[in-house]
Amino acid sequence: MASPEQLAVLGATGSIGTATLDVVARHPQRYQVYGLSAHSQVQELAHLCQQTGAKVAVISDPERYQDLKRALAAAGSKARALAGPEGLLELVEQDQVTTVMAAIVGAAGLAPTLRATELAKRVLLANKESMVIAGPLFRSTLEHSGATLIPVDSEHNALFQALPPDHQAGLARCGVEQLILTASGGPFLHASESDLDAVTPAQACNHPNWDMGRKISVDSATLMNKGLEVIEARWLFNAAPDQLDVVVHPQSIVHSLVRYRDGSLLAQLGLPDMRTPIAHALAWPERIESGVAALDLTAMEKLEFHAPDRNRFPCLALAFEAMQAGGSAAASLNAANEIAVQAFLDGEIAFTHIARVVAHTLDQAGSHGAASLEHIMAADREARTLARTVVSQRIG
Numbered sequence: 001m002a003s004p005e006q007l008a009v010l011g012a013t014g015s016i017g018t019a020t021l022d023v024v025a026r027h028p029q030r031y032q033v034y035g036l037s038a039h040s041q042v043q044e045l046a047h048l049c050q051q052t053g054a055k056v057a058v059i060s061d062p063e064r065y066q067d068l069k070r071a072l073a074a075a076g077s078k079a080r081a082l083a084g085p086e087g088l089l090e091l092v093e094q095d096q097v098t099t100v101m102a103a104i105v106g107a108a109g110l111a112p113t114l115r116a117t118e119l120a121k122r123v124l125l126a127n128k129e130s131m132v133i134a135g136p137l138f139r140s141t142l143e144h145s146g147a148t149l150i151p152v153d154s155e156h157n158a159l160f161q162a163l164p165p166d167h168q169a170g171l172a173r174c175g176v177e178q179l180i181l182t183a184s185g186g187p188f189l190h191a192s193e194s195d196l197d198a199v200t201p202a203q204a205c206n207h208p209n210w211d212m213g214r215k216i217s218v219d220s221a222t223l224m225n226k227g228l229e230v231i232e233a234r235w236l237f238n239a240a241p242d243q244l245d246v247v248v249h250p251q252s253i254v255h256s257l258v259r260y261r262d263g264s265l266l267a268q269l270g271l272p273d274m275r276t277p278i279a280h281a282l283a284w285p286e287r288i289e290s291g292v293a294a295l296d297l298t299a300m301e302k303l304e305f306h307a308p309d310r311n312r313f314p315c316l317a318l319a320f321e322a323m324q325a326g327g328s329a330a331a332s333l334n335a336a337n338e339i340a341v342q343a344f345l346d347g348e349i350a351f352t353h354i355a356r357v358v359a360h361t362l363d364q365a366g367s368h369g370a371a372s373l374e375h376i377m378a379a380d381r382e383a384r385t386l387a388r389t390v391v392s393q394r395i396g
């Protein structure tokens with residue numbers, strides 16, 4: 001058997017990170033964990049390093065470097081400690097690392113994910129925000145480096161599975177008319193506008209079908225998650241904005257669909273467990289066991305589909321507008337949303353103000369272009385400042 005793939009898991013302590021380590025542990029002949037990262041959870045990171053035999057541990061908050069060294073020693077791990085955003089780059093740059101699971105949350109994941117792509121690693125992309133804010137840059141980098149990038153986000157992984165293998169040659173050439181992303185609708189699918197005003201962080205993070213990190217849980221509740229995913233799909237599959245559509249499907253069994261010219265609609269189905277897309281991305285083009293139970297279709301009561309309500313969930317409309325605007329608008333949208341979601345989780349603004357903070361920020365943000373990392377980071381920084389001002393003025 002070939003030597004095992006050497007894996008770096010960025011965001012190893014998160015929901016996707018731990019699900020990845022669960023799948024990997026089922027295939028010790030196939031995968032070895034070379035390095036793991038976390039932002040500030042030193043104990044969890046040290047414990048995971050000891051468990052997996054990782055050789056490198058990165059704590060991206062540089063203040064926690066000494067804590068990490070102590071925690072690694074206490075946990076009995078021999079992993080080399082690195083810190084800060086540079087530590088993330090150093091990990092993915094290691095020659096031994098063949099595969100990078102990009103599972104950091106937010107724009108903080110962009111630099112190491114882009115570097116892994118430049119270095120032609122096998123990139124498994126969960127960190128949707130990086131594709132949203134730097135889509136054109138990823139496309140040109142992929143063309144130059146020849147890296148393989150496989151989407152882990154369940155909708156995009158479903159689309160990848162339902163598209164023909166040569167889809168990167170162009171959707172039209174494959175007879176594809178539309179990419180249809182399914183949305184669960186989140187925990188407030190049927191809530192009235194006044195109910196939405198009073199939503200608490202605990203309610204917003206209590207997703208009916210998926211067990212996820214707090215930021216993406218809030219994004220799912222506002223439907224910003226689906227908006228970000230539409231932009232992610234645009235760049236992953238080189239789709240025109242009018243080729244992308246969203247349909248609400250509360251059961252989260254059909255993970256997305258591809259509509260072909262001849263009337264065919266191809267979908268991928270499965271239980272809502274991220275280990276399926278993670279295992280698919282890890283092993284593609286092969287298939288490996290993921291630990292996910294088989295889907296029993298006869299046990300399904302019903303599978304429903306309906307149009308999203310863009311009035312009650314304005315974040316979805318804002319994301320479509322940013323996609324149409326192009327340039328740095330998606331980076332501004334994403335940064336404003338990160339600030340607004342954190343302010344909501346910290347009890348500073350109401351749930352319904354998240355969309356208002358994003359809208360106010362987009363109104364005021366300049367146009368920076370998206371040709372380079374510097375342009376994107378300038379748009380990101382400006383939008384964070386604008387959004388923080390809106391939050392502090394409570395006009396959100």
Ligand code: NAD
Pocket residue numbers: 010011012013014015016017037038039040041060102103104105106108109126127128129152153154210211212213214215216274
């Ligand atoms: P999470 O909050 O559970 O974990 C995030 C991880 O990133 C943690 O390891 C944390 O330590 C690290 N991190 C946080 N802030 C960081 C920073 N500033 N710098 C570096 N590292 C940082 O999040 P998650 O739910 O696992 O989501 C991770 C990514 O995957 C997100 O982009 C999310 O949108 C995407 N995603 C998640 C799911 C899911 O089911 N959880 C599904 C699809 C896509």
Ligand code: MG
Pocket residue numbers: 153154155229
């Ligand atoms: Mg998704």
